[in-house]
Amino acid sequence: MSLVYTGVLSHAPGITGRAHMVENVEKRDEFYSALESQRQDIVNSGAEAIIVIAAEHFANFFMNNMPAYCIGISENYEGPIEDPKWLAIEKTQIPGAPDLGKRITRSVMETVDVSYSEEWKFDHGIMVPLNFLTPRYDIPVIPVNINCQGPPLTPLHRSWAFGEALRRACDAVPEKIALVGTGGISHWPATPDSGKINEAWDREFLDKLMRNDKDSLLSYSDEDTYRDAGQGGFEIRTFITAAAAAGGKGDLHFYTAELPIFAVGCTVASFSLS
Ligand SMILES: [Fe+2]
Numbered sequence: 001m002s003l004v005y006t007g008v009l010s011h012a013p014g015i016t017g018r019a020h021m022v023e024n025v026e027k028r029d030e031f032y033s034a035l036e037s038q039r040q041d042i043v044n045s046g047a048e049a050i051i052v053i054a055a056e057h058f059a060n061f062f063m064n065n066m067p068a069y070c071i072g073i074s075e076n077y078e079g080p081i082e083d084p085k086w087l088a089i090e091k092t093q094i095p096g097a098p099d100l101g102k103r104i105t106r107s108v109m110e111t112v113d114v115s116y117s118e119e120w121k122f123d124h125g126i127m128v129p130l131n132f133l134t135p136r137y138d139i140p141v142i143p144v145n146i147n148c149q150g151p152p153l154t155p156l157h158r159s160w161a162f163g164e165a166l167r168r169a170c171d172a173v174p175e176k177i178a179l180v181g182t183g184g185i186s187h188w189p190a191t192p193d194s195g196k197i198n199e200a201w202d203r204e205f206l207d208k209l210m211r212n213d214k215d216s217l218l219s220y221s222d223e224d225t226y227r228d229a230g231q232g233g234f235e236i237r238t239f240i241t242a243a244a245a246a247g248g249k250g251d252l253h254f255y256t257a258e259l260p261i262f263a264v265g266c267t268v269a270s271f272s273l274s
Helices: 025-044 098-109 124-133 156-171 199-210 222-229 231-246
Strands: 003-010 049-054 069-072 076-079 092-095 115-117 141-146 177-183 247-256 266-273
Touching: 003 025, 003 124, 003 156, 003 231, 025 124, 025 247, 025 266, 049 124, 049 156, 049 231, 069 098, 076 124, 098 115, 098 141, 098 156, 124 141, 124 177, 141 156, 141 231, 156 177, 156 231, 177 231, 199 222, 199 231, 199 247, 199 266, 222 231, 231 247, 231 266
Parallel strands: 003 177, 049 141, 049 177, 069 115
Antiparallel strands: 003 266, 069 141, 076 092, 247 266
16 A cells, blocks of 8 residues: 555645734644644655645636646646745745656546646645645655636546545555645635634534545535635535545544634644555
8 A cells, every 4th residue: 555644734825924923822833733743644654755635726727728637747846936925935946756746647547537737836725734744845745736716616526536546546656655635624715704714614524524424525515615615615625535535534633713814724634544
């Protein structure tokens, strides 16, 4: 088995960029320490590369040619695309894993029509997770995008199928691979409702996710998600893909809605692999 770690974590620019503006410092530090434990778990897994399943924010993929899924196969990447001062993450080069990325892409293509790219500038959706999980950028990264942004969005059941295809692909290569899905759950970024979090909705979703209850997870309609969880809620695709790749039950290490300055419910979880 080559998939050695699977988990999920939240991303939002405020998690790094507005760290100094937090009122509940204790809760912030509890969140950061859950992320540090996730980093340790990934290191302890012996992972030689990390697949980051992210939700892009119109930094690389646009409405002239929007892929349902994309895998990065570049030698290296640059990020963040945003102002480093605003995000509080220095611009840097991140090593990729082109050979491994191509083998995984070939395997996924057997069942899912994935696109791939040798050019990709990382936005906060990838840089914020990497800032905590590989702060020295010493684990090669394979970025993966699912269209959570520009409707028509990738259907949830296809996100699930993509996760299963990624799992088969990982298990077919000798390298040890960690996989994380990163998104918000409910959140309303870049809208007048930014900072709002639907905690009840988040907790219900996380309960389904931790039980890895496929039918419940795939039963959300985009209309309901938009109403209850905002346009940021469409990013549940990244969490669902990670659950499908893992196959096992989840373990919720951290969740709070008490850091509204981060404008997202802050989540850290891992899955057992089956
Ligand atoms: Fe996002």
